Amino acid sequence: MSVPENPVLTRLKISGRLPTPKGVALEVINLTQRENASNHEIARLIGSDPALSARVIKAANMLLANPVRPIVGIADAVTVLGARALRQLVLGISLIVDYRHGPCEKFDYPYFWAHSLLTAIAARHLAQRARLAAAEEIFVLGLLGHIGQLALATVYPDDYGTLLEQAQDEALTEQYRLEYDRFGCDRAEMSEAILAELQFPKIFQMLVRDFPRPEASKVVEGSREWRLLNLLHVASLMADVSMSGQAGRGVLLAKLRVQAARVGVEEDFLAEVGDACAREWGEWTSLLNMGGWHIPSFAELLRQSDSADVAIEVPQWPHADQAHYKLRVLVVEDDRSMRVLLEAMLKSAGHDVTVARNGAEAMRLFDQVRPQLVITDWRMPEMGGIELCSKLRESAERRNVYVTILTSQESVDRLVEAFEAGADDYLVKPLTQKIFFARLRAAQRVVQLQEELAFDREQLVRFSRELAESNERLQRLALTDALTELPNRRFARERLEQEWALSQRGERALSCMMVDIDHFKSINDEFGHQTGDDALKFVADTLRQSARTQDVVCRYGGEEFVVICPDTDIEAARQCAERLRLNVAAQPLKSQTGNIHLTVSIGVAEKKEGIDSIEDLLIRADERLYAAKEAGRNRVIFEK
Numbered sequence: 001m002s003v004p005e006n007p008v009l010t011r012l013k014i015s016g017r018l019p020t021p022k023g024v025a026l027e028v029i030n031l032t033q034r035e036n037a038s039n040h041e042i043a044r045l046i047g048s049d050p051a052l053s054a055r056v057i058k059a060a061n062m063l064l065a066n067p068v069r070p071i072v073g074i075a076d077a078v079t080v081l082g083a084r085a086l087r088q089l090v091l092g093i094s095l096i097v098d099y100r101h102g103p104c105e106k107f108d109y110p111y112f113w114a115h116s117l118l119t120a121i122a123a124r125h126l127a128q129r130a131r132l133a134a135a136e137e138i139f140v141l142g143l144l145g146h147i148g149q150l151a152l153a154t155v156y157p158d159d160y161g162t163l164l165e166q167a168q169d170e171a172l173t174e175q176y177r178l179e180y181d182r183f184g185c186d187r188a189e190m191s192e193a194i195l196a197e198l199q200f201p202k203i204f205q206m207l208v209r210d211f212p213r214p215e216a217s218k219v220v221e222g223s224r225e226w227r228l229l230n231l232l233h234v235a236s237l238m239a240d241v242s243m244s245g246q247a248g249r250g251v252l253l254a255k256l257r258v259q260a261a262r263v264g265v266e267e268d269f270l271a272e273v274g275d276a277c278a279r280e281w282g283e284w285t286s287l288l289n290m291g292g293w294h295i296p297s298f299a300e301l302l303r304q305s306d307s308a309d310v311a312i313e314v315p316q317w318p319h320a321d322q323a324h325y326k327l328r329v330l331v332v333e334d335d336r337s338m339r340v341l342l343e344a345m346l347k348s349a350g351h352d353v354t355v356a357r358n359g360a361e362a363m364r365l366f367d368q369v370r371p372q373l374v375i376t377d378w379r380m381p382e383m384g385g386i387e388l389c390s391k392l393r394e395s396a397e398r399r400n401v402y403v404t405i406l407t408s409q410e411s412v413d414r415l416v417e418a419f420e421a422g423a424d425d426y427l428v429k430p431l432t433q434k435i436f437f438a439r440l441r442a443a444q445r446v447v448q449l450q451e452e453l454a455f456d457r458e459q460l461v462r463f464s465r466e467l468a469e470s471n472e473r474l475q476r477l478a479l480t481d482a483l484t485e486l487p488n489r490r491f492a493r494e495r496l497e498q499e500w501a502l503s504q505r506g507e508r509a510l511s512c513m514m515v516d517i518d519h520f521k522s523i524n525d526e527f528g529h530q531t532g533d534d535a536l537k538f539v540a541d542t543l544r545q546s547a548r549t550q551d552v553v554c555r556y557g558g559e560e561f562v563v564i565c566p567d568t569d570i571e572a573a574r575q576c577a578e579r580l581r582l583n584v585a586a587q588p589l590k591s592q593t594g595n596i597h598l599t600v601s602i603g604v605a606e607k608k609e610g611i612d613s614i615e616d617l618l619i620r621a622d623e624r625l626y627a628a629k630e631a632g633r634n635r636v637i638f639e640k
């Protein structure tokens with residue numbers, strides 16, 4: 001990756017103001033740059049500085065950590081490490097020794113080097129386990145990772161001191177910006193330039209430039225460079241945590257967990273590395289004549305702090321578009337770092353996240369959270385991901401949730417097992433953000449489609465229920481007389497048919513009345529149509545209230561009513577009719593113009609021999625009604 005030359009750096013290089021090794025170390029650097037330099041010459045030169053050679057031998061032994069064949073002399077160190085690694089080691093050691101103090105009063109040199117040394121030790125362990133690079137190279141890279149800041153403090157002691165005071169509470173990006181505004185380059189560019197100047201390989205130059213802010217790096221995610229970059233970042237965060245005061249430690253630990261989980265470093269390993277750092281710390285500090293720092297037990301720190309208590313600063317992850325469809329997600333993971341990472345990534349994409357430590361806890365939380373997506377680890381205490389998945393699929397209310405299983409190794413058999421347990425998807429750890437967010441979007445699409453389908457289904461059910469209700473209402477309206485709210489003629493005929501059939505089957509009696517308001521026309525003529533309507537309603541109400549429970553009073557047309565009397569012979573029907581007639585006559589209709597006395601005439605008929613249909617029955621009742629009118633009205637006729 002070629003970087004355009006920064007004029008500020010060029011100027012500093014020319015004026016020789018950048019931090020560089022001195023004395024014998026400088027000669028070693030120059031010598032190892034010569035292609036024809038022999039190991040013998042290099043060894044002799046280092047040997048001329050007893051302090052340097054003692055440090056180099058000890059450092060080489062600590063880095064190579066081979067108790068079977070320790071390095072005993074400087075010639076041995078040159079052979080085992082090789083000229084390039086040796087050169088880098090000499091550089092790192094001499095810079096620490098020569099720049100232990102400096103002119104910038106506000107810059108804490110001892111803190112700076114202690115932090116760099118811790119970063120170096122941690123980076124070495126992390127890289128060794130990940131088998132990403134030679135341990136001694138990563139060590140030096142950690143040691144010189146922040147060299148740009150030392151350079152700024154050393155080259156511009158006063159200005160940089162002022163800037164440090166101004167920027168101490170600012171975020172790193174803002175600090176970089178302030179440095180750039182003041183000096184024309186920031187500490188990362190400065191680190192890169194110094195490593196270029198010291199002839200470190202290009203990849204090292206890029207790493208020191210990018211590792212303090214890996215999220216801003218353009219390096220391809222998942223590549224070896226990307227992993228190295230993030231490991232260095234994790235190492236530097238471990239140094240931050242170890243050296244921070246109690247107050248800020250919780251937030252730093254949460255940040256560390258997220259970053260560690262991103263590169264697949266689980267919490268147990270983090271604790272192991274932390275404790276290895278604390279163990280080696282004493283040896284390194286005595287080797288480099290540094291002191292005064294106590295490094296706490298890392299495992300203890302991790303145990304004490306629960307990131308769940310800390311408000312995690314959620315970074316905006318690349319690839320994490322804000323969720324256009326917000327999901328309720330249940331993260332089920334026993335490793336705290338991984339849990340914190342998943343939570344942070346999901347939250348940065350705008351989702352609602354709940355966490356559980358194992359499948360059993362997830363089952364307990366399920367109904368309360370009602371998740372749409374479950375992301376679960378495979379192996380967990382109490383209940384693992386596969387069992388959780390099977391349990392969810394067994395339950396009718398929970399089976400529709402989208403389940404993604406996390407696995408550390410991808411094997412065909414494992415994947416088949418996951419899908420057979422009912423998983424919808426799987427993700428392989430360490431998580432690659434790009435893949436994670438792509439899979440998340442796929443899950444979102446499926447959940448969204450499922451919910452839209454469910455919504456459509458619900459709508460359909462609602463529509464058909466409404467339709468049934470409205471049909472029923474229409475039916476009711478079709479069979480009801482709007483003015484009197486009595487059943488209408490159509491209803492009367494349908495009901496008569498039913499009662500007729502019932503009476504046929506059970507040989508039960510059936511009677512019916514035809515009721516007509518007397519001189520109704522004259523009410524209309526005298527008092528107007530509205531009063532005529534009121535009179536109709538009045539008579540209808542009286543009939544309804546006076547009829548027996550089983551009788552059905554209907555408006556048959558105009559001012560005419562039919563009363564159906566099931567299980568009723570002619571005598572009983574006559575008595576009912578008489579009661580109706582008397583009740584109508586008993587109460588006058590109160591109108592604006594005064595009381596109007598109303599009467600009705602009633603014809604009663606019974607189903608009996610010679611009456612073969614409801615038509616016959618109605619005609620017979622109508623004939624008797626006519627007879628009642630003829631006979632002077634306000635009476636009941638039930639026989640001819």
Ligand SMILES: Nc1nc2c(ncn2[C@@H]2O[C@H](COP(=O)(O)OP(=O)(O)OP(=O)(O)O)[C@@H](O)[C@H]2O)c(=O)[nH]1
Pocket residue numbers: 483516517518519520521522524528529530531532533536557558559629633
């Ligand atoms: N106000 C009102 N009048 C109605 C309604 N339906 C029918 N009528 C009137 O009721 C009257 C019925 O009159 P007729 O059948 O001749 O009865 P009538 O001669 O007045 O009286 P009777 O001989 O005793 O039956 C007609 O004038 C119709 O216009 C209605 O819904 N409202």
